[in-house]
Amino acid sequence: MKSVSCSDCLIKSEAAKNLDTPELNILGNSCVETSFNKGDTIFKQDALSSNIIYLQSGLVKLTMEGPQRSQILRLKQAPCYLGLPTTIGDKINNYSAVALEPVTACFIDINIFRNLLSINSDFSYEIIIGLCKNELDQFHRCVKLVQNQIYGRLAGNLLYFADEIYKSEEFNLPLSRSELADLVCTSRETVSRLISNLAQENIISISGKHVKILNREILKKISQNG
Amino acid sequence: MKSVSCSDCLIKSEAAKNLDTPELNILGNSCVETSFNKGDTIFKQDALSSNIIYLQSGLVKLTMEGPQRSQILRLKQAPCYLGLPTTIGDKINNYSAVALEPVTACFIDINIFRNLLSINSDFSYEIIIGLCKNELDQFHRCVKLVQNQIYGRLAGNLLYFADEIYKSEEFNLPLSRSELADLVCTSRETVSRLISNLAQENIISISGKHVKILNREILKKISQNG
DNA sequence: GTAAGCACATGATATTTATCATAATTTGAT
């Protein structure tokens, strides 16, 4: 945990690029950089929410306790802000954030963040754009979750890893089977079964957490048609 | 369709309450008030999105075409803004808005709206708060949709009508059975069946679209436990 | 007044998926 100089930061957010040097100093003076290991909780549902978190590096899951089980709302990959909705929209965290790999994150006091929003309208507008895009993503994800069958959801998420996160046909799953189940909203067993199926049909190859996409076309069709 | 004087408007949004008279005049000069009848489309998915809409009165559904069928993302009740995420977050509407009853709405050009965001930080912050709260709502709704069984979702939505929309144990459903199915993400037939069940068990009484909640306690339990 | 069309209800069947049970495999600790 260390204080930082935000003006020197090489991985500024789109919003922070609009801040001038004095503003970056305001940010830097109240900003604390922290590292997390895989599995560490960055913030926790039902705790008081008093910081905006800027994720500098790493991959994080947002989880919410549902009526039946815990669910992964979405994954967030650096660079991005974490906890804007829950810190600004409520006094208490409506969900948790957990590191899926080693992560570095900057904690920004909500009052400092508010101050920056009020003195720099370009910064503020970038935040608004980000929130809007997030909500659109969320709508799309929700519709797919509800309408597609599990086979389609699983296929869609495998493509998401390949295309958005790792940008490669081959990658190591950052999630256990059980977490994958929380992500596609089903049971561990069903995830196991369907992964086995995909492998048997030579659509993917799988060995432990290592996935290789063998037939992207079919995987895409499965993802779209349910 | 008529031009309006926003400074005289009695149903200002929380955000617009922060605008001073000159700012309200900017708004008023580019703001057009329009009426819609039940069933009218206010804006349409895949069309260019160039206006923020302030819903002055009435009830609206937001619908998105999913991979299998059309789905109701959520209902929006006046007073509120419509289409912030889709107008600011993308060039094209990601969803449609359809009036469920007679509606009046003000169309605000996106450039004027952006201008107001940049010159008045209190206005801007209220918009941010609204977006954040929306996203939290959306997370909760999505988790319930995915984890609860249909009986629970239906019960939850009936309570939503009673508590949030009509603030009464007795009301007329603003949706057909088919639309209700789009809202709780199931088939028409299943909605019919479950409504009949609820009525047979004397938890609600139903006659056409008229609903009366007879046993709120049980309905709540069903809503929570799936 | 009758026919046509539409929304809604309901029974029968098929499919998807959860759950339960058990086995296999991997991982970690000693």
Place this chain on the structure above:
DNA sequence: ATCAAATTATGATAAATATCATGTGCTTAC
């Protein structure tokens, strides 16, 4: 290396729900 614990796989069964089929009542048009 060996054993215990955790994770993953897989088969059998049951439950929820979609789909298909049919029927009923209500509205609208002519």
